[in-house]
Amino acid sequence: MATAPPDASRPVIIVGSGLAGLAAAHEAAKAGATVHMLERGPKPGGNSIKASSGINGAGTQFQRASGILNDTSDLFRNDTIRSAGFRFQTRKEAATGNDIDRESLVDTLTKSSASAIHWLADEIGVDLTVVAALGGHSVARTHRGAGKTPPGAAIVTGLLQKLEQRPEFKLHTSARVTQIHVDGEGRVRGVRYVQKSEGGREGQQPRRENQEEEPKEEQVDLYGPVIFTAGGFAGDAHGQLARYRPDLAGLPSTNEARPGPHGLMAGVGAELIDMDSVQVHPTGFVDPSDANSPYKILAAEMLRGEGGILLSPQGRRFVNELERRDVISEAIMGLPQPATEQGIKQWDVTLLLDPGAIDATAGHLGFYTFKGLVEKKKVKDLDPAVIETVDRYAELVASGRDDDEFGRRTFGHWRLVPGEANREEEVCVGRVTPVVHFTMGGVAFDNKARVLRRASDGGALVPVSGLWAAGEVTGGLHGDNRLGGSSLLECVVFGRVAGREAAEAAK
Numbered sequence: 001m002a003t004a005p006p007d008a009s010r011p012v013i014i015v016g017s018g019l020a021g022l023a024a025a026h027e028a029a030k031a032g033a034t035v036h037m038l039e040r041g042p043k044p045g046g047n048s049i050k051a052s053s054g055i056n057g058a059g060t061q062f063q064r065a066s067g068i069l070n071d072t073s074d075l076f077r078n079d080t081i082r083s084a085g086f087r088f089q090t091r092k093e094a095a096t097g098n099d100i101d102r103e104s105l106v107d108t109l110t111k112s113s114a115s116a117i118h119w120l121a122d123e124i125g126v127d128l129t130v131v132a133a134l135g136g137h138s139v140a141r142t143h144r145g146a147g148k149t150p151p152g153a154a155i156v157t158g159l160l161q162k163l164e165q166r167p168e169f170k171l172h173t174s175a176r177v178t179q180i181h182v183d184g185e186g187r188v189r190g191v192r193y194v195q196k197s198e199g200g201r202e203g204q205q206p207r208r209e210n211q212e213e214e215p216k217e218e219q220v221d222l223y224g225p226v227i228f229t230a231g232g233f234a235g236d237a238h239g240q241l242a243r244y245r246p247d248l249a250g251l252p253s254t255n256e257a258r259p260g261p262h263g264l265m266a267g268v269g270a271e272l273i274d275m276d277s278v279q280v281h282p283t284g285f286v287d288p289s290d291a292n293s294p295y296k297i298l299a300a301e302m303l304r305g306e307g308g309i310l311l312s313p314q315g316r317r318f319v320n321e322l323e324r325r326d327v328i329s330e331a332i333m334g335l336p337q338p339a340t341e342q343g344i345k346q347w348d349v350t351l352l353l354d355p356g357a358i359d360a361t362a363g364h365l366g367f368y369t370f371k372g373l374v375e376k377k378k379v380k381d382l383d384p385a386v387i388e389t390v391d392r393y394a395e396l397v398a399s400g401r402d403d404d405e406f407g408r409r410t411f412g413h414w415r416l417v418p419g420e421a422n423r424e425e426e427v428c429v430g431r432v433t434p435v436v437h438f439t440m441g442g443v444a445f446d447n448k449a450r451v452l453r454r455a456s457d458g459g460a461l462v463p464v465s466g467l468w469a470a471g472e473v474t475g476g477l478h479g480d481n482r483l484g485g486s487s488l489l490e491c492v493v494f495g496r497v498a499g500r501e502a503a504e505a506a507k
């Protein structure tokens, strides 16, 4: 418990500097609030800065410019609900006033999607002119830029540059929030954070004689409305993930390793929902030089979309490479698993790109090649079983027939021909394995981005006064399965709402 100082102009406090936090900061500062952003890491950007496929929008000017004229928020909404699956079907029974309103959250997300894209493009100046179709979408609606900068990095740096011009905005890095202050009535009043002195580790003599003084850390209390944009728990392998999905313990992740913030929020009453809905992405690269690392770089879905195929340890195809993420992950995990190495659970699957797919993904492949994750090989130097598979697949693509065996309907830019004519051609191969990628569950929230708690009589969900949330830390929107591109979108849509609402409360 703490007493807030009676200050008329309290700052808006934002916990986490990923896209949700930056979008909130932008709106709060624009509304005239002072903004303090607290980030536990040494640099801003979180997992958002790594996003590589893009951000969804239905009915945008960029879709129209690409000849996609039939997308609507209604179609996007239907795709989202279909993908969300079982959690939405059970909604009606549970909707006796004590469940979150999932449909209205999805309505807000999809109806605001075009304006979110236009805001990023027009007001922040991010290039989002290229649209692609990801798995589960009826049309191409995932936006990215035409250049080499991946969309996450482009959006995060664009927002940071805008924010740095605002005197109301203050970013504190190496500042880890450890406590949420509430008053006697359970209203959130502020936070406590631990500030590591920057550069304290270098250039300072370690003081071994006095244990007390060893950590160069300072505790700070800050008072004002609080927005939690602290991300998910996919990188919390031994904490929240092991707790809610013990079956996934040991799988590597595409997220940076850090504790999930959910316990902190549950501590002030926030309701946690769908915590066992965890998205496993079928393809993270196994780095040959550091094969047992629990952190993997994502092998983007687009590599398969543009023509890549997946091969079992025996060199055979085993799945429609454009199936939903969960279906492909399950197919991989059904293959024989090589001996577990150092507690890491991973498989031995090869991603293979033909020259057509290589050309279509050249912008990304440069990075993967530089990191040593993929290598080029002549067809004649591949394993005989792989050559046989490549020939059979090339024949299928050339024939225009259906892929009766696995049901793949589109073949991207694959152009390799079957037989002796392809032996001197170069393909690109890398080892991939399923990775924990995204956590659908999180704190319950509403259309105003207010965090919800169970009323003391155990009945309806009611807002926690003084606390907002947006981004991956929230739950409910994606049900059982998130559509690719919808996470960056939720950060922008609900981050902006949270920023405006908290700025209003700060006045």
Ligand SMILES: Cc1cc2nc3c(=O)[nH]c(=O)nc-3n(C[C@H](O)[C@H](O)[C@H](O)COP(=O)(O)OP(=O)(O)OC[C@H]3O[C@@H](n4cnc5c(N)ncnc54)[C@H](O)[C@@H]3O)c2cc1C
Binding pocket: 015, 016, 017, 018, 019, 020, 021, 038, 039, 040, 041, 044, 045, 046, 047, 048, 049, 050, 051, 052, 053, 054, 055, 056, 152, 175, 176, 177, 178, 229, 230, 231, 232, 254, 255, 258, 259, 260, 261, 298, 437, 438, 470, 471, 472, 473, 484, 485, 486, 487, 488, 489, 491
């Ligand atoms: C490799 C990769 C590729 C992806 N590609 C896409 C894509 O193409 N499209 C898409 O829509 N989604 C994509 N995603 C998912 C998407 O990037 C994330 O879900 C989204 O960026 C989450 O944003 P956020 O702002 O909620 O959290 P984050 O960006 O994770 O930021 C949270 C921040 O909070 C900080 N924090 C946590 N706890 C504390 C604390 N106690 N005190 C202070 N700070 C704290 C963290 O250090 C972190 O910086 C991808 C994810 C990964 C990992």
Ligand SMILES: *[C@@H]1O[C@H](CO)[C@@H](O)[C@H](O)[C@H]1NC(C)=O
Binding pocket: 067, 068, 069, 070, 075, 138, 139
């Ligand atoms: C949208 O239009 C394209 C052609 O431009 C068509 O192939 C596609 O099936 C249409 N999708 C829907 C959902 O109407």
Ligand SMILES: *[C@@H]1O[C@H](CO)[C@@H](O)[C@H](O)[C@H]1NC(C)=O
Binding pocket: 072, 074, 075, 078
């Ligand atoms: C979305 O689903 C609803 C309900 O099933 C249906 O009435 C509507 O036509 C669908 N919209 C589109 C664009 O497919």
